Amino acid sequence: MTRTLSIAQQFSRTPGPRFESEGQFSGEEFRRTVLLPLVREAMGERSKLAVDLDGTAGYGTSFLEEAFGGLVRHDNIKSTELLALLEFKSNEEPYLTEDVRTYITEATPAQ
Protein backbone atom coordinates (compact mmCIF):
# COMPACT_ATOMS: atom_id res chain seq x y z
CA MET A 1 0.00 0.00 0.00
CA THR A 2 1.17 3.55 -0.68
CA ARG A 3 0.00 6.60 1.23
CA THR A 4 0.11 9.97 -0.52
CA LEU A 5 0.97 13.46 0.68
CA SER A 6 0.52 16.60 -1.40
CA ILE A 7 2.37 19.49 0.23
CA ALA A 8 0.27 22.07 -1.65
CA GLN A 9 -3.04 20.47 -0.68
CA GLN A 10 -2.28 19.18 2.80
CA PHE A 11 -0.02 21.96 4.10
CA SER A 12 0.36 25.14 2.06
CA ARG A 13 0.61 26.45 -1.51
CA THR A 14 3.25 28.87 -0.20
CA PRO A 15 5.86 26.92 1.79
CA GLY A 16 8.08 29.32 3.70
CA PRO A 17 11.31 29.43 5.76
CA ARG A 18 13.19 26.84 7.78
CA PHE A 19 11.95 27.56 11.31
CA GLU A 20 8.60 28.66 12.71
CA SER A 21 10.26 31.69 14.31
CA GLU A 22 11.30 32.99 10.85
CA GLY A 23 7.88 33.18 9.21
CA GLN A 24 4.71 31.38 8.15
CA PHE A 25 4.47 27.84 6.70
CA SER A 26 7.95 26.75 7.76
CA GLY A 27 9.64 23.44 7.10
CA GLU A 28 9.77 22.87 10.85
CA GLU A 29 5.99 23.31 11.16
CA PHE A 30 5.35 21.06 8.15
CA ARG A 31 7.56 18.31 9.55
CA ARG A 32 6.05 18.52 13.02
CA THR A 33 2.36 18.75 12.10
CA VAL A 34 2.02 16.90 8.79
CA LEU A 35 5.05 14.93 7.63
CA LEU A 36 6.23 13.19 10.81
CA PRO A 37 2.78 11.78 11.75
CA LEU A 38 2.37 10.39 8.22
CA VAL A 39 5.89 8.94 8.22
CA ARG A 40 5.24 7.24 11.57
CA GLU A 41 1.96 5.82 10.30
CA ALA A 42 3.55 4.55 7.10
CA MET A 43 6.40 2.97 9.06
CA GLY A 44 3.88 1.26 11.35
CA GLU A 45 1.96 -0.08 8.36
CA ARG A 46 5.13 -0.95 6.45
CA SER A 47 3.73 1.04 3.53
CA LYS A 48 5.30 3.67 1.27
CA LEU A 49 4.64 7.39 1.45
CA ALA A 50 4.47 9.19 -1.91
CA VAL A 51 5.21 12.91 -1.55
CA ASP A 52 3.88 15.18 -4.30
CA LEU A 53 5.94 18.39 -4.52
CA ASP A 54 3.85 20.02 -7.28
CA GLY A 55 1.22 22.75 -6.99
CA THR A 56 3.07 25.22 -4.78
CA ALA A 57 4.31 28.74 -5.51
CA GLY A 58 7.89 27.43 -5.12
CA TYR A 59 10.20 26.17 -2.37
CA GLY A 60 13.08 27.65 -0.47
CA THR A 61 15.82 25.05 -0.01
CA SER A 62 15.73 25.63 3.74
CA PHE A 63 12.10 24.50 3.89
CA LEU A 64 12.85 21.22 2.13
CA GLU A 65 16.07 20.60 4.05
CA GLU A 66 14.44 21.22 7.42
CA ALA A 67 11.37 19.16 6.59
CA PHE A 68 13.13 16.06 5.22
CA GLY A 69 16.66 16.38 6.62
CA GLY A 70 15.02 17.26 9.94
CA LEU A 71 13.45 13.80 10.16
CA VAL A 72 16.99 12.42 10.45
CA ARG A 73 18.37 15.25 12.57
CA HIS A 74 15.57 15.74 15.10
CA ASP A 75 13.31 12.70 14.91
CA ASN A 76 16.02 10.03 14.90
CA ILE A 77 14.83 8.25 11.78
CA LYS A 78 17.64 6.65 9.81
CA SER A 79 18.25 8.14 6.38
CA THR A 80 18.30 4.64 4.82
CA GLU A 81 14.84 3.91 6.28
CA LEU A 82 13.50 7.21 4.97
CA LEU A 83 14.89 6.74 1.50
CA ALA A 84 13.25 3.30 1.38
CA LEU A 85 9.94 4.69 2.69
CA LEU A 86 9.53 7.94 0.73
CA GLU A 87 8.83 8.37 -2.96
CA PHE A 88 9.03 11.85 -4.44
CA LYS A 89 7.20 13.26 -7.44
CA SER A 90 7.60 16.61 -9.16
CA ASN A 91 6.57 17.15 -12.74
CA GLU A 92 6.92 20.93 -12.42
CA GLU A 93 10.46 20.97 -10.96
CA PRO A 94 11.88 17.46 -11.53
CA TYR A 95 15.31 18.39 -10.03
CA LEU A 96 13.66 18.79 -6.60
CA THR A 97 13.27 15.05 -6.10
CA GLU A 98 17.03 14.48 -6.23
CA ASP A 99 17.65 17.58 -4.09
CA VAL A 100 15.38 16.25 -1.33
CA ARG A 101 16.95 12.80 -1.41
CA THR A 102 20.35 14.47 -0.98
CA TYR A 103 19.12 16.52 2.00
CA ILE A 104 18.11 13.25 3.67
CA THR A 105 21.42 11.58 2.84
CA GLU A 106 23.49 14.53 4.10
CA ALA A 107 21.57 14.99 7.36
CA THR A 108 23.16 13.69 10.54
CA PRO A 109 21.35 12.96 13.82
CA ALA A 110 21.64 15.75 16.43
CA GLN A 111 24.01 14.89 19.26
Added chain:
Amino acid sequence: MAEGTRQTLAFFAKVARNLQRRRPTLVSLSRVRRFDYDAIVVLLSIMIEFKRESIPFNGSHPTDRDVDQTLIRSGFFDTLYGKVAHQDDYSVGDENKIHTNGRLRVEPLLSARILEFAAKTIWNGTRRIQGAQTALLELMQNTNNHAAREGQGEQHWWLSVNHHRGRRSVAFVFVDFGIGVLESLDQKRPGEKFYSWRVLLERLVPRRDNAEFLKAILDGHLHRTVTGMPYRGKGLPGIARCCDRGWFSNLLIVTNDVYANVTAGEYRLLKQPFGGTMISWTIDQNNLSTQ
Protein backbone atom coordinates in the same frame (compact mmCIF):
# COMPACT_ATOMS: atom_id res chain seq x y z
CA MET B 1 22.67 51.59 -10.77
CA ALA B 2 24.43 48.99 -12.92
CA GLU B 3 25.38 51.61 -15.46
CA GLY B 4 27.02 54.00 -13.01
CA THR B 5 28.00 51.52 -10.36
CA ARG B 6 31.24 53.10 -9.20
CA GLN B 7 29.90 56.63 -8.73
CA THR B 8 26.61 55.48 -7.29
CA LEU B 9 28.18 53.12 -4.78
CA ALA B 10 30.67 55.81 -3.75
CA PHE B 11 27.72 58.09 -3.02
CA PHE B 12 25.93 55.42 -1.01
CA ALA B 13 29.11 54.58 0.90
CA LYS B 14 29.42 58.24 1.90
CA VAL B 15 25.84 58.46 3.13
CA ALA B 16 26.27 55.17 4.98
CA ARG B 17 29.42 56.48 6.73
CA ASN B 18 27.39 59.41 8.01
CA LEU B 19 24.80 56.98 9.26
CA GLN B 20 27.42 54.95 11.14
CA ARG B 21 28.85 58.17 12.64
CA ARG B 22 25.34 59.45 13.42
CA ARG B 23 25.99 62.68 11.51
CA PRO B 24 23.09 64.90 10.40
CA THR B 25 23.08 64.63 6.62
CA LEU B 26 21.88 66.63 3.63
CA VAL B 27 21.29 64.38 0.63
CA SER B 28 21.48 66.59 -2.43
CA LEU B 29 19.93 64.97 -5.48
CA SER B 30 19.70 68.17 -7.51
CA ARG B 31 22.38 67.15 -10.03
CA VAL B 32 21.16 63.60 -10.53
CA ARG B 33 20.37 63.09 -14.24
CA ARG B 34 19.32 59.48 -14.06
CA PHE B 35 17.92 57.50 -11.15
CA ASP B 36 17.44 53.79 -11.79
CA TYR B 37 14.96 52.11 -9.58
CA ASP B 38 17.47 49.83 -7.85
CA ALA B 39 19.45 52.92 -6.79
CA ILE B 40 16.28 54.49 -5.37
CA VAL B 41 15.63 51.36 -3.34
CA VAL B 42 19.15 51.26 -1.93
CA LEU B 43 19.01 54.94 -0.98
CA LEU B 44 15.58 54.48 0.57
CA SER B 45 16.80 51.55 2.66
CA ILE B 46 19.71 53.66 3.99
CA MET B 47 17.55 56.71 4.71
CA ILE B 48 15.02 54.57 6.57
CA GLU B 49 17.88 53.71 8.92
CA PHE B 50 18.48 57.44 9.52
CA LYS B 51 14.83 57.77 10.39
CA ARG B 52 14.92 54.69 12.59
CA GLU B 53 17.96 56.01 14.49
CA SER B 54 16.44 59.53 14.74
CA ILE B 55 19.46 61.06 12.97
CA PRO B 56 18.46 64.36 11.32
CA PHE B 57 18.50 64.37 7.52
CA ASN B 58 17.21 66.48 4.71
CA GLY B 59 17.63 66.65 0.98
CA SER B 60 16.88 68.30 -2.31
CA HIS B 61 14.83 67.11 -5.26
CA PRO B 62 16.48 66.44 -8.64
CA THR B 63 16.18 69.49 -10.90
CA ASP B 64 15.55 67.18 -13.86
CA ARG B 65 11.75 66.96 -13.93
CA ASP B 66 11.60 63.37 -15.25
CA VAL B 67 14.03 62.10 -12.65
CA ASP B 68 12.11 63.91 -9.93
CA GLN B 69 8.83 62.36 -11.13
CA THR B 70 10.42 58.89 -11.04
CA LEU B 71 11.47 59.51 -7.48
CA ILE B 72 8.04 60.85 -6.47
CA ARG B 73 6.20 57.96 -8.12
CA SER B 74 8.41 55.45 -6.35
CA GLY B 75 6.97 56.59 -2.99
CA PHE B 76 10.45 57.59 -1.78
CA PHE B 77 9.43 60.95 -0.30
CA ASP B 78 6.13 59.68 1.13
CA THR B 79 8.01 57.03 3.05
CA LEU B 80 10.76 59.30 4.30
CA TYR B 81 8.80 62.42 5.13
CA GLY B 82 5.35 60.98 5.83
CA LYS B 83 4.11 60.46 9.34
CA VAL B 84 5.14 56.85 9.25
CA ALA B 85 6.93 55.81 12.39
CA HIS B 86 9.66 53.20 12.25
CA GLN B 87 8.00 49.88 11.76
CA ASP B 88 8.71 46.27 10.92
CA ASP B 89 6.80 46.33 7.63
CA TYR B 90 6.93 48.90 4.85
CA SER B 91 4.83 48.93 1.70
CA VAL B 92 5.57 51.75 -0.72
CA GLY B 93 4.13 52.59 -4.14
CA ASP B 94 1.57 50.99 -6.43
CA GLU B 95 1.38 47.19 -6.61
CA ASN B 96 0.78 47.29 -10.36
CA LYS B 97 3.59 49.71 -11.26
CA ILE B 98 6.53 50.29 -8.94
CA HIS B 99 6.22 48.73 -5.52
CA THR B 100 8.61 48.33 -2.61
CA ASN B 101 8.27 46.18 0.48
CA GLY B 102 10.49 46.25 3.53
CA ARG B 103 10.19 43.37 5.98
CA LEU B 104 12.11 41.50 8.67
CA ARG B 105 10.70 37.99 8.41
CA VAL B 106 10.49 35.47 5.58
CA GLU B 107 7.19 36.21 3.80
CA PRO B 108 6.18 33.44 1.35
CA LEU B 109 2.62 34.76 0.88
CA LEU B 110 3.87 38.24 0.00
CA SER B 111 6.44 37.02 -2.51
CA ALA B 112 3.90 34.66 -4.10
CA ARG B 113 1.45 37.55 -4.48
CA ILE B 114 4.16 39.78 -5.98
CA LEU B 115 4.98 37.05 -8.52
CA GLU B 116 1.28 36.61 -9.37
CA PHE B 117 1.08 40.31 -10.19
CA ALA B 118 4.27 39.97 -12.25
CA ALA B 119 2.81 37.04 -14.20
CA LYS B 120 -0.25 39.13 -15.08
CA THR B 121 1.97 41.83 -16.54
CA ILE B 122 4.16 39.34 -18.43
CA TRP B 123 1.71 36.67 -19.62
CA ASN B 124 -1.60 38.44 -19.01
CA GLY B 125 -2.75 35.49 -16.92
CA THR B 126 -2.32 33.47 -13.77
CA ARG B 127 0.98 31.61 -13.66
CA ARG B 128 3.45 30.45 -11.05
CA ILE B 129 7.16 31.27 -11.37
CA GLN B 130 8.55 28.76 -8.89
CA GLY B 131 12.23 29.47 -9.48
CA ALA B 132 11.72 33.17 -8.74
CA GLN B 133 9.82 32.27 -5.56
CA THR B 134 12.75 30.03 -4.59
CA ALA B 135 15.19 32.91 -5.15
CA LEU B 136 13.10 35.34 -3.09
CA LEU B 137 12.75 32.82 -0.25
CA GLU B 138 16.53 32.21 -0.26
CA LEU B 139 17.19 35.95 -0.09
CA MET B 140 14.67 36.62 2.67
CA GLN B 141 16.04 33.66 4.63
CA ASN B 142 19.63 34.87 4.16
CA THR B 143 18.76 38.37 5.38
CA ASN B 144 16.90 36.99 8.37
CA ASN B 145 19.76 34.64 9.31
CA HIS B 146 22.98 36.36 8.25
CA ALA B 147 22.64 40.04 7.36
CA ALA B 148 22.82 41.65 10.80
CA ARG B 149 25.85 42.02 13.02
CA GLU B 150 23.73 42.09 16.15
CA GLY B 151 21.46 39.12 15.74
CA GLN B 152 18.97 37.18 13.72
CA GLY B 153 15.86 38.87 12.29
CA GLU B 154 16.99 42.44 12.96
CA GLN B 155 17.82 43.54 9.43
CA HIS B 156 15.19 44.66 6.93
CA TRP B 157 15.12 43.25 3.45
CA TRP B 158 13.80 45.42 0.66
CA LEU B 159 12.14 44.15 -2.47
CA SER B 160 11.19 46.47 -5.29
CA VAL B 161 9.29 45.41 -8.34
CA ASN B 162 8.97 47.54 -11.45
CA HIS B 163 6.38 46.54 -14.07
CA HIS B 164 7.28 47.44 -17.68
CA ARG B 165 3.93 46.82 -19.33
CA GLY B 166 5.01 47.83 -22.83
CA ARG B 167 7.87 45.34 -22.81
CA ARG B 168 5.86 42.75 -20.85
CA SER B 169 8.70 42.41 -18.38
CA VAL B 170 9.11 42.92 -14.65
CA ALA B 171 12.34 43.97 -12.91
CA PHE B 172 13.10 42.82 -9.37
CA VAL B 173 15.56 44.44 -6.99
CA PHE B 174 16.31 42.89 -3.61
CA VAL B 175 18.45 44.79 -1.11
CA ASP B 176 19.62 44.28 2.41
CA PHE B 177 21.88 46.83 3.97
CA GLY B 178 23.53 44.24 6.19
CA ILE B 179 27.10 43.00 6.24
CA GLY B 180 27.21 41.40 2.80
CA VAL B 181 27.85 37.85 1.65
CA LEU B 182 31.63 37.75 1.98
CA GLU B 183 31.84 39.52 5.34
CA SER B 184 29.13 37.23 6.63
CA LEU B 185 31.33 34.25 5.72
CA ASP B 186 34.35 35.97 7.31
CA GLN B 187 32.45 36.08 10.60
CA LYS B 188 32.01 32.32 10.83
CA ARG B 189 33.49 30.91 14.02
CA PRO B 190 35.52 27.73 14.60
CA GLY B 191 33.21 24.74 14.36
CA GLU B 192 30.80 26.44 11.97
CA LYS B 193 30.51 24.91 8.51
CA PHE B 194 32.15 27.65 6.45
CA TYR B 195 34.81 28.73 8.99
CA SER B 196 38.13 29.48 7.23
CA TRP B 197 36.34 29.46 3.88
CA ARG B 198 39.04 31.62 2.27
CA VAL B 199 41.75 29.04 3.00
CA LEU B 200 39.58 26.32 1.52
CA LEU B 201 38.80 28.29 -1.62
CA GLU B 202 42.39 29.43 -2.14
CA ARG B 203 43.21 25.82 -2.97
CA LEU B 204 40.84 26.11 -5.92
CA VAL B 205 41.05 29.74 -6.97
CA PRO B 206 44.50 30.88 -8.06
CA ARG B 207 43.94 34.65 -8.14
CA ARG B 208 42.47 34.88 -4.67
CA ASP B 209 40.50 38.09 -4.85
CA ASN B 210 36.92 38.56 -3.71
CA ALA B 211 35.56 38.72 -7.26
CA GLU B 212 37.05 35.29 -8.00
CA PHE B 213 35.86 34.00 -4.65
CA LEU B 214 32.27 35.12 -5.29
CA LYS B 215 32.33 33.39 -8.67
CA ALA B 216 33.58 30.19 -7.02
CA ILE B 217 30.85 30.43 -4.38
CA LEU B 218 28.14 30.92 -7.02
CA ASP B 219 29.48 27.96 -8.98
CA GLY B 220 28.98 25.78 -5.89
CA HIS B 221 32.71 25.15 -5.30
CA LEU B 222 32.62 26.30 -1.66
CA HIS B 223 29.83 23.87 -0.81
CA ARG B 224 31.59 21.02 -2.62
CA THR B 225 34.91 21.81 -0.94
CA VAL B 226 33.44 21.98 2.56
CA THR B 227 31.00 19.08 2.39
CA GLY B 228 32.56 16.88 -0.28
CA MET B 229 29.02 16.49 -1.65
CA PRO B 230 27.48 17.71 -4.91
CA TYR B 231 25.91 21.11 -4.60
CA ARG B 232 22.14 21.09 -3.96
CA GLY B 233 20.99 24.63 -4.49
CA LYS B 234 21.19 26.21 -1.02
CA GLY B 235 21.70 29.96 -0.59
CA LEU B 236 23.19 32.34 -3.13
CA PRO B 237 24.40 29.66 -5.60
CA GLY B 238 20.83 28.35 -5.68
CA ILE B 239 19.73 31.73 -7.01
CA ALA B 240 22.32 31.52 -9.80
CA ARG B 241 21.08 28.03 -10.55
CA CYS B 242 17.46 29.28 -10.86
CA CYS B 243 18.73 31.87 -13.37
CA ASP B 244 20.65 29.18 -15.30
CA ARG B 245 17.47 27.12 -15.51
CA GLY B 246 15.63 30.02 -17.11
CA TRP B 247 13.29 31.16 -14.34
CA PHE B 248 14.65 34.71 -14.69
CA SER B 249 17.39 36.61 -16.59
CA ASN B 250 19.97 39.37 -16.22
CA LEU B 251 21.13 38.37 -12.74
CA LEU B 252 23.25 41.06 -11.12
CA ILE B 253 24.83 40.83 -7.64
CA VAL B 254 26.64 43.59 -5.77
CA THR B 255 27.98 42.64 -2.35
CA ASN B 256 30.89 44.02 -0.31
CA ASP B 257 33.58 44.94 -2.86
CA VAL B 258 32.34 42.75 -5.71
CA TYR B 259 30.19 43.60 -8.71
CA ALA B 260 28.94 40.49 -10.53
CA ASN B 261 26.96 40.49 -13.73
CA VAL B 262 26.34 36.77 -13.39
CA THR B 263 24.49 36.39 -16.67
CA ALA B 264 27.33 38.06 -18.61
CA GLY B 265 30.02 36.24 -16.59
CA GLU B 266 31.54 39.58 -15.52
CA TYR B 267 33.04 39.70 -12.03
CA ARG B 268 35.06 42.70 -10.87
CA LEU B 269 36.21 44.46 -7.72
CA LEU B 270 34.73 47.80 -6.62
CA LYS B 271 36.87 50.57 -5.19
CA GLN B 272 33.99 51.70 -2.99
CA PRO B 273 32.54 48.65 -1.23
CA PHE B 274 28.81 48.28 -0.92
CA GLY B 275 27.92 47.55 2.68
CA GLY B 276 25.29 44.93 2.09
CA THR B 277 23.85 42.96 -0.77
CA MET B 278 21.91 44.09 -3.84
CA ILE B 279 20.56 41.53 -6.25
CA SER B 280 18.48 42.23 -9.34
CA TRP B 281 16.96 40.26 -12.20
CA THR B 282 14.22 40.52 -14.81
CA ILE B 283 11.45 38.20 -15.91
CA ASP B 284 9.81 38.30 -19.34
CA GLN B 285 7.98 35.98 -21.73
CA ASN B 286 11.16 34.06 -22.53
CA ASN B 287 11.43 32.79 -18.96
CA LEU B 288 9.85 29.69 -17.41
CA SER B 289 6.49 29.61 -15.68
CA THR B 290 3.81 27.07 -14.76
CA GLN B 291 0.13 27.47 -15.64
